């Protein structure tokens with residue numbers, strides 16, 4: 001098999017987005033568009049992936065990292081000019097080059113693979129991926145001759161009324177014979193309405209040079225949607241959302257209301273887990289089987305074990321075990337580690353804390369920078385006082401400890417195994433195992449004092 005290269009075009013500003021964020025970095029289902037494209041391209045066997053960067057170059061580079069090499073396009077003079085920037089890396093090499101736009105986030109690797117095959121089978125020098133749509137406004141049109149062969153591509157802005165009636169569009173994805181591509185690029189001019197060097201012109205140039213040029217039409221226009229503004233962005237989001245949710249449901253995940261459930265592409269969910277409406281699952285999140293998640297729950301970068309229930313809560317960057325019960329209205333902040341059968345109840349905030357098996361913080365607590373053992377009960381309103389205004393300190397609560405309601409554990413402090421902390425205590429010193437600590441003023445009852453007060457008035 002000949003060598004394969006890929007060029008991802010990602011240098012444009014995306015003026016039509018009217019945004020500070022560069023276009024290809026806008027997320028679709030929680031992942032930047034260009035990352036979607038790069039991930040799909042990475043699924044193919046490609047010898048070298050080159051991304052053309054310009055606007056937001058550093059951000060795009062740090063987003064894709066090692067997945068790609070990079071060429072800088074300092075001025076954005078058009079898509080042909082963009083591909084030209086890969087000259088130093090690719091020119092003269094034998095093989096096939098896939099060119100794909102960073103703003104077509106829904107394109108699938110299977111479709112690109114079929115484009116490669118079609119290109120190779122037809123022995124073409126250029127193959128354009130096309131699609132049919134009832135509303136082709138804005139897209140380049142595929143102009144075919146009387147025999148049905150592709151002649152050229154005309155941009156919407158340059159097209160005649162007749163050409164604008166064509167409903168077969170250029171998806172912006174192509175395969176080229178690499179050497180023929182770089183030769184043809186030298187002949188692309190910018191004599192058009194936009195004064196840009198158009199990559200689609202390569203098709204006509206190669207055709208006129210007597211080379212074989214073909215088109216491969218996909219039957220799924222939705223997949224090739226180009227995102228130029230926020231309306232298209234929301235369409236892409238909707239299409240991808242449906243695609244992702246459908247896949248999960250086919251795999252046995254229960255999604256009560258798929259239109260109002262937002263699951264990122266890389267999220268994994270086990271069967272018989274039920275996702276309630278208003279739930280947003282993102283990043284590298286894995287949820288095992290038989291869980292109940294939501295409604296209105298936001299989870300990012302978490303690992304969640306079997307049979308866990310998380311209702312109306314937020315959890316980020318944490319590991320949560322099996323049979324755990326969280327919420328309603330709990331907040332699990334990053335670097336928390338919650339073992340099996342733990343209960344984190346209403347209005348409890350956990351930050352950078354570990355909870356051993358079976359422990360409970362059922363109501364109104366803040367537990368930050370803490371190591372909580374197993375079978376610990378943290379009473380309502382108790383908190384770890386982890387911050388002195390400058391530094392953070394650790395609270396250790398060993399196994400089987402009982403923390404009475406409304407206690408303050410002033411860190412650094414350790415509550416030894418099996419100890420009891422009386423309600424309302426402010427604990428500033430370590431408590432030995434099995435002890436009872438009472439760290440508050442003793443109650444004084446003044447008999448009939450109310451009468452005395454009443455007399456004064």
Ligand code: UD1
Nearest residue numbers: 009010011012076077078079082102139140170171172226
């Ligand atoms: C392009 C195609 C059009 C096709 C459509 C499919 C051209 C001239 N037109 O139009 O035929 O129907 O895509 O979505 O190619 N970019 C650069 N450098 C540049 C210009 C663009 O890197 O100098 C990048 C952009 O960041 C973007 C991609 O190329 O990711 C496409 O550019 P865009 O301006 O969106 O092209 P369209 O007008 O959508």
Ligand code: CA
Nearest residue numbers: 103226227228
């Ligand atoms: Ca575009």
